[in-house]
Amino acid sequence: MTIEEQLVKKSLQGDTAAFEELVAQYQSKIYALAYRYMGNEEDAYDMSQEAFIKAFRSLRSFKGDSSFGTWMYRVTTNVCLDELRRRKRRVYTLSLDEPLATKEGDEVEKELADTSPTADVIYEQKEFSQYIQSLLDQMKPEHKSAIILRDIMELSYEEMAEVLNCSMGTVKSRLSRAREALRKKLVEKELLP
Amino acid sequence: MRCEHIKELLSPYLDQVTDERENQLIEAHLDGCENCRQELKQLQQMHALLCNLDAPQIPESFADDLHWRLLKERRRLIVPTDLKRPRRQGWIAAAVAGLALAAGILASSFLPVGNIAHLWQDDTNKQDNHAKVAVEDIIQRFQAWRGSDEEQPGQVAEAPGTEEQVPQKNEQPVVEPPDPANSNNDVEEPPLEVAQVEPKIADVVKYRIKVDSLAGSVDRVLAIAAASEADSTVATGTTMTAMNGSATREVTIKVPRSQVEQVLAQLSSVGSASAPMTEQVELTEQYSEAVMTFEAINEEIKKLEALGREEDQARIESLKQQSQYWSNKKTQIERDASVVTLKVFLVEEEAQH
Numbered sequence: 219m220t221i222e223e224q225l226v227k228k229s230l231q232g233d234t235a236a237f238e239e240l241v242a243q244y245q246s247k248i249y250a251l252a253y254r255y256m257g258n259e260e261d262a263y264d265m266s267q268e269a270f271i272k273a274f275r276s277l278r279s280f281k282g283d284s285s286f287g288t289w290m291y292r293v294t295t296n297v298c299l300d301e302l303r304r305r306k307r308r309v310y311t312l313s314l315d316e317p318l319a320t321k322e323g324d325e326v327e328k329e330l331a332d333t334s335p336t337a338d339v340i341y342e343q344k345e346f347s348q349y350i351q352s353l354l355d356q357m358k359p360e361h362k363s364a365i366i367l368r369d370i371m372e373l374s375y376e377e378m379a380e381v382l383n384c385s386m387g388t389v390k391s392r393l394s395r396a397r398e399a400l401r402k403k404l405v406e407k408e409l410l411p
Numbered sequence: 412m413r414c415e416h417i418k419e420l421l422s423p424y425l426d427q428v429t430d431e432r433e434n435q436l437i438e439a440h441l442d443g444c445e446n447c448r449q450e451l452k453q454l455q456q457m458h459a460l461l462c463n464l465d466a467p468q469i470p471e472s473f474a475d476d477l478h479w480r481l482l483k484e485r486r487r488l489i490v491p492t493d494l495k496r497p498r499r500q501g502w503i504a505a506a507v508a509g510l511a512l513a514a515g516i517l518a519s520s521f522l523p524v525g526n527i528a529h530l531w532q533d534d535t536n537k538q539d540n541h542a543k544v545a546v547e548d549i550i551q552r553f554q555a556w557r558g559s560d561e562e563q564p565g566q567v568a569e570a571p572g573t574e575e576q577v578p579q580k581n582e583q584p585v586v587e588p589p590d591p592a593n594s595n596n597d598v599e600e601p602p603l604e605v606a607q608v609e610p611k612i613a614d615v616v617k618y619r620i621k622v623d624s625l626a627g628s629v630d631r632v633l634a635i636a637a638a639s640e641a642d643s644t645v646a647t648g649t650t651m652t653a654m655n656g657s658a659t660r661e662v663t664i665k666v667p668r669s670q671v672e673q674v675l676a677q678l679s680s681v682g683s684a685s686a687p688m689t690e691q692v693e694l695t696e697q698y699s700e701a702v703m704t705f706e707a708i709n710e711e712i713k714k715l716e717a718l719g720r721e722e723d724q725a726r727i728e729s730l731k732q733q734s735q736y737w738s739n740k741k742t743q744i745e746r747d748a749s750v751v752t753l754k755v756f757l758v759e760e761e762a763q764h
Contacts, residue, residue, distance in 0.1 A: 249469040369461035394422035
């Protein structure tokens, strides 16, 4: 039994100290993941707390066929997407990657009211990071997840399939479409050659 | 191969998850297609940009915050999952049923609550329909209650003010873990069964007695209380006046379980008594919370004391105060569950007609 498996077993018996050891190993990554989903530090904090509490509560459903870390990514992804869905019901956000349907039923490329900074400002690392975040926030949840998990968190396709609870084929096609949408936008802003 | 097909493969190609055959197709196409070459280059650059984004540092308070939330969560999870109402010895059932008959109330008639109905409704009993309880019903319920652990004294028992996590409701006395198959969320599971906490249930008996004179009757009730076991406590309420001019005085007596039958019998001689109504107040959840918090805080104190650091002193002091608070709460619940609370309503009715 690996140390991680032992810690999971102890946590299952209600040993919070054991669970906190697991938390210590993953908290930075989970926080970073939640930050990309939520787009700000405050929500990232709340959502990663929530994810760990939820994980502790439902540790029994962790069957050990993936690593605890991958399972934690899954719990966090679900917590964040649930929260975003909940909020979206209240605030309609424009989508970057979904064409807008007109009354006649035609789909037209969306003209976003572009308040984003210009290229030279974006090149400052911090602004760039924020700009990328604003683009991510405009994407469909499944495309956003794909970019975050693969390009930012650098998970493998197998891990992504585990986290997103879908097939490798689905991971491949979602990621491909998500990247295409983002690439177009960055080219348009002359952020890619 | 056409550009559209190749473009779909560029993303997996970048991640090196395309197979040998696909690689050959892609590379052959890229050799002759400036456009797709450019696009692959852009995807590579985008990937490089994304994986080098600066991530914010996790705040230092994160682990500490989570620590307390986990302790709280653990308490919540430690719900006594096979909690059943403890089997009663039958004393209270016998006493109540007997008195109901002694009071001369016909079976199936309702308690005459009328104008003083509101007096029965304290914060533990807000629904109107609880004011009327068929006496026959009470008797049957108590008989069933004595006869079987499975059957519960339905309306007679109340579990007021309980939080949503409290699994013990009258309608559903035996706690079943939620069926995982019914859960929408794929990571939700039934709570851990880590420990058991002894069920704590406080019995409250409400007893209404019509009397000729309030002052004299209160003294008699106090005397009866005083004559019973020494640790009985007596608290007198204020005089209330009902719509029809009748005055009511509430006397609360905390009686050890062994004395209840005797005290109820003696009280029935004070005046014309109605059937007593019993309520049960579920304290198990509160008790469990008090016990677990108390232990968690003490663990924390021990840990900090073992470290022996100067800067932790203030925190230890504050934890000790919290520990005292929970300890008192624990003791209070133990006391409440070990006695029966008799609420005696003495009603003096003015001559009406």
